[in-house]
Amino acid sequence: MNKNDLKILQEAILRAPDNIALRLSYALKLFKIKEYDESEKNYHHVLKLDPENIKAKQGLIELYFAKGNYSAVIVIAEELSARNLTSEKILELQVKALLRQNSLTEAQELYNKILERNPFYFDEELDSVLNDQEEYFDENREGEQGYTEKDDFDPFDDFSPMDMPDFISNPEQLLLPRSEPGFGAMAGQDYVKQALQNLYIHLDLDGDTITRFDIKPTGSILLYGPPGCGKTFAVTHMPYEFDIDIIPFDWNRVSNNQSISREFIIPFYFNMARLQMPCTIFIDQVDQLIGPLSHEEQNRYLGQMLLEIDAMYRYNQNIMLIGATNAVWDINPALLRHGRFDNALFVYPPDEADRQIFIETRLNRYNVKYISCDELVEKSSLFSFSDLEKLFDIAIKRHLSKHLNKSSHKLPDLEYPIIAETLNTSKPSTLYWFDKIITSTNASFKMTEIYDEVNAYISRQKG
Numbered sequence: 001m002n003k004n005d006l007k008i009l010q011e012a013i014l015r016a017p018d019n020i021a022l023r024l025s026y027a028l029k030l031f032k033i034k035e036y037d038e039s040e041k042n043y044h045h046v047l048k049l050d051p052e053n054i055k056a057k058q059g060l061i062e063l064y065f066a067k068g069n070y071s072a073v074i075v076i077a078e079e080l081s082a083r084n085l086t087s088e089k090i091l092e093l094q095v096k097a098l099l100r101q102n103s104l105t106e107a108q109e110l111y112n113k114i115l116e117r118n119p120f121y122f123d124e125e126l127d128s129v130l131n132d133q134e135e136y137f138d139e140n141r142e143g144e145q146g147y148t149e150k151d152d153f154d155p156f157d158d159f160s161p162m163d164m165p166d167f168i169s170n171p172e173q174l175l176l177p178r179s180e181p182g183f184g185a186m187a188g189q190d191y192v193k194q195a196l197q198n199l200y201i202h203l204d205l206d207g208d209t210i211t212r213f214d215i216k217p218t219g220s221i222l223l224y225g226p227p228g229c230g231k232t233f234a235v236t237h238m239p240y241e242f243d244i245d246i247i248p249f250d251w252n253r254v255s256n257n258q259s260i261s262r263e264f265i266i267p268f269y270f271n272m273a274r275l276q277m278p279c280t281i282f283i284d285q286v287d288q289l290i291g292p293l294s295h296e297e298q299n300r301y302l303g304q305m306l307l308e309i310d311a312m313y314r315y316n317q318n319i320m321l322i323g324a325t326n327a328v329w330d331i332n333p334a335l336l337r338h339g340r341f342d343n344a345l346f347v348y349p350p351d352e353a354d355r356q357i358f359i360e361t362r363l364n365r366y367n368v369k370y371i372s373c374d375e376l377v378e379k380s381s382l383f384s385f386s387d388l389e390k391l392f393d394i395a396i397k398r399h400l401s402k403h404l405n406k407s408s409h410k411l412p413d414l415e416y417p418i419i420a421e422t423l424n425t426s427k428p429s430t431l432y433w434f435d436k437i438i439t440s441t442n443a444s445f446k447m448t449e450i451y452d453e454v455n456a457y458i459s460r461q462k463g
Contacts, residue, residue, distance in 0.1 A: 006030075012271045016311055020046050021267030021304075024055050031059065036067055054085055061093055070097035088114060088121065095126060174247045174272060175239070176282070182241030183234070187361065187385070188354030192234050195221065195345045199320060200242050203278075217278065218312055220321035220340065222286070224328040224450065225347035226430035228386025231324040234347075235282050245276050246322075249283040266301060270308040270319070278318040286323035287330040302332055306340065313339050328454075329436065329445045336448060346453050349382050349430050358385065362392050367413040375420060382428040382461065395422040434458060 009026045016022060023046045030039035040063055046056040057076050064072040077094035080086045091114050098107035111130050114121050179185075183193050202215050209215070223231040239246050249269055273279040283289060289301060312319050323341060325331060335341050350358060356377045363370055380388060395418050402418075403411050437454050445451055 008275060012274050015274045015277075015317065016271070016315065018049055019267065019271070019311060020049055020053065020307075021264050022271055023049075024053075024059065025264065027056075027059055031063055031066070034066075036063060039063055054080070058087075058090065061090060065093050065097060068100075070100050073097040074101070088118060092123060092126070099126075099129060174253075175276075176236060176246040176248055178240040178243075179237060180240055182237050185237055186230065186234060187358040188350065189230055189234070189347075192223075192230065192345065192347055195343070196234065196238060196322075197242075199322075199343070200244065203242070203244075216313070216316050217318040218316060218320065219342060220309070220323070221343040221345060222331070222336070222341040223322065223324040223345050223347050224331075225326070226349060226384055226433035227326045228384035228429065229347045229349055230385055231347045232284055233385070235284075235322055235324065238280075244278065244280055244320075246280040246282050247273055247276070249281060249289070251289075266304040266308060270312070273319045274317060278320075280320040280322060282322045282324070284324045285326070286335075287325040287327040302334065306334060309340050326433065327436075328450055329440045329442050331445075331450075333444050333448065336450075344450055346450070346457065348457055349384050349428065350388075352377055352381075355380055355383065355388065358388055362388075363416075363419075366392070366396070368416050368419070369413070370416045376423060379423050380428075382430050382434075383426075384428065384430050387426070387428050387430070391422055391426055392419065394426075395419045398422060 006026075006029055009022065009029065012022055013019070013026060023042050027039045027042035027046070030036075030042065040060070043056045043060050043063065046053050050056070057080060061073050061076050064070070064076070073093060074097050077086065077090050077097070080090060081094075091110060095107045095110045095114070098104075098110065108130055111126055186193065199219050199221055202210060202217055205215065223234075225231060235246065238244060247269060251265055269281055273281050289305070309321060311317070312321065321341070323335075336344065356373065359373050359376050359380070362368075363373060380391070383391070396414060398421075399414050399418050400411065434454070437451070438458070440446065440451075
């Protein structure tokens, strides 16, 4: 057991004493090093917060079995069984507890039930005992307690404290790099820069001002809009711009490590942020994480997310939360209430001024000779930044194809007419996104300010 793992969890619990996932993880680690009393206290703390928590009851079954408290094992296991919340492993421990209390008949019935469910089930101890009962109750087995490593029951699946990833002890590995030149890499979009700066305004205020205006050190914002308009791009340049730490949420980076089960990924990221405070969590494509309520798994993740966000605000933790989404119509309204994602910012396609900055920058980069780029700016209305990038990529390829085999001399610079011609055959990808908004059948979404704001934007473009 890595003592640093326990220390990290202890510090996190001090900051979030009522975080259930954190308590469960800590209780499991304590159990693994045979700190049974402390482990039991943490499991009971979880049950005090959530009397129906299944993981805590499963953990107590394993704990009480190891301590030889077989009556408690049987009572808890019977309760779960009555609610149809038992598993094969819980039944197995229940059978072994019954045997150690000499309740042979009940043990045999339960063992038969396991075999009915799974004809391929095999446990060496139970098979030998229940097929040769006299051998089991000989004097050599009297007073035997506990069970072998083979029988270990891990209610947290693949959560192994012996195989922690490097970024547990070196959380800097989780952070976004601080890339220069910060917001200087963005073409315009002053409204996006200002909104993100306002999120961190408390960092520039003195203590007296913070107290007078009751300013909290936490906050959140949801960036939404068509793909390719700069939502993620802006966030990736924030660490350098604001000198802050940002942890990007990624299911696979943690779960693929095989040290933390998927169920605890959301609490894991928030706990890592608590250890790094002040810190920001960035969830890209948040709609894929907690989508429509019709999906049972996403419902569970939504509940976990709301629990963590509520704790973030309740305890005034110095954590910021930034979400980004294209499929804004799939965002659950519960996330848009006050105290969740307090702010929502529509990151729309670059306007005329921003397109001009972008296009002029590209023309100068490729040494294109031009008098005015007004034509390109006007005809690229509703183009995203990605669309504009694609425009120049295609134009360059056409230019190379036109000149590559004509001469052995140096290729000429990119020409303005090729760019204009390419634009004439291009369409903005954002049209599909706006059509999805207009034709959305999500009644809850159509009652939000987000829907109204996008509709107003569409009306202005038509006008």
